[in-house]
Amino acid sequence: MSFQAYLNTIEQKTGKTPDDLRTLARERGWTQGAALAPNIKPMAIVAALKDELGLGHGHAMAVVALLKEHRKEGDA
Template identity: 75%
Template sequence: MSFQAYLDTIEKKTGKTPADLRAMGAEKGWTQGGTLAAGIRPMAIVEALKTDLGLGHGHAMAVVALLKGQKKEGDA
């Protein structure tokens, strides 16, 4: 599955676009300067996404990669 396919599935399930997810990350203090903020543990984000958005582990990890700046829209 491509990274874009993960993002498409997340949007279908939650209604949140990648821009929405980045905004959510900034709002919650998870990100700063296009990557994770100092002291933020990726697994804490994963657990919050599972609880708040009902995402599975793989899809939550895709959001973490997006928030870290490791992946972006359109990536394979």
């Protein structure tokens, strides 16, 4: 599955676009600029996304990669 396919599935399941997810992360204090905030552990984000949005582990990890800017929309 491509990274973009993960993002598409997340949007279909939750209605949240990558920009929506970035906004959510900023509002929650998970990010600072284009990186995770120093006190934020990736697995804390994963747990919140699983609990609140019903994402599976792989899809939640894709969001973390998006927030860390390791991957971007359109990546294969």
